[in-house]
Amino acid sequence: MAKRAAVCNASGIPLVERASTSFPCPSCEEPIGRSAQCRSQGVPYICVNCGFQGP
Numbered sequence: 038m039a040k041r042a043a044v045c046n047a048s049g050i051p052l053v054e055r056a057s058t059s060f061p062c063p064s065c066e067e068p069i070g071r072s073a074q075c076r077s078q079g080v081p082y083i084c085v086n087c088g089f090q091g092p
Contacts, residue, residue, distance in 0.1 A: 042070030046082040050074070064089040 042059040044051050046069050052059060056073035067086035075082070083090050 040068045042068040045070045045072035045075050046085065047075045047080045048072055062087060062089050063091075 039061060042052060050072040052070045054073045057071060059068050059070045062069050062084040065087040067084055069082060069084055079092050081090060081092055
């Protein structure tokens, strides 16, 4: 089973909301977390492992 992120990579908010998500980084497979608020606002995130940036 894949690891899940516990907090949003962009804001540090714990991923407890139903609309939050966690997915593997497209570059290195490290889990990336996205809170519902950051997802809806399109806040950019950066993978802490490899530096990959996404919307």
